[in-house]
């Protein structure tokens with residue numbers, strides 16, 4: 523197995539060191555993460571692959587400040603966000619400003635149309651409405667779903683909803699994007715289209731992106747892949763096939 527060099531994280535990216543997560547206590551405790559170590563450079567898209575129950579979702583939830591790890595260290599950009607405890611009291615701001623999520627289920631807001639679902643976070647962050655909507659339409663176009671811009675989420679197919687949720691994760695240009703099985707409901711061409719957009723975003727905005735997947739269609743696109751098994755990570759060189 524080939525171990526590529528640790529990326530330069532001076533200007534951003536993600537660093538995870540010795541991360542551990544135990545759910546519950548005593549006899550019923552489950553050690554979901556034992557010793558996770560990962561580094562993702564700014565501008566890089568890495569894959570995270572592992573069998574069901576190996577800790578992939580737990581890792582993304584810890585990194586996304588949705589659940590609290592048990593111990594270890596996590597750094598986003600220049601800031602240590604967790605060091606055997608959160609370093610900031612404002613986890614909502616951390617999630618809103620630093621991290622874009624793409625979940626397995628799209629979780630779109632049912633009473634907003636597609637454009638406003640994508641434009642909402644930038645608007646909340648103070649971007650003028652017209653500008654936020656223009657940016658939303660640009661992303662919807664790139665994700666091949668602009669023809670649904672005025673539709674309500676309930677009128678879309680599962681694949682369309684997923685592409686809208688990816689546009690939403692990119693809208694705020696967060697320095698970190700965490701995607702849990704983002705291409706599962708998509709056909710081959712659209713799955714590769716999503717990977718193309720994520721790679722473009724990484725390059726243009728120096729975003730660090732982790733994609734949890736077992737989708738054979740997209741695995742050949744990664745230059746580096748972390749395998750997780752029983753809560754421990756191993757790094758491997760991928761094929762990095764151009765998109």
Ligand SMILES: Nc1ncnc2c1ncn2[C@@H]1O[C@H](COP(=O)(O)OP(=O)(O)O)[C@@H](O)[C@H]1O
Pocket residue numbers: 545546552553554572573574575576577578579580581
């Ligand atoms: N909220 C929870 N409470 C207790 N155990 C959990 C919880 N969430 C996940 N687990 C356990 O942690 C382990 C890792 O789960 P998960 O992170 O969902 O794995 P994956 O996403 O790779 O399928 C599994 O054994 C799972 O049963």
Ligand SMILES: [Mg+2]
Pocket residue numbers: 578579580
């Ligand atoms: Mg999972």
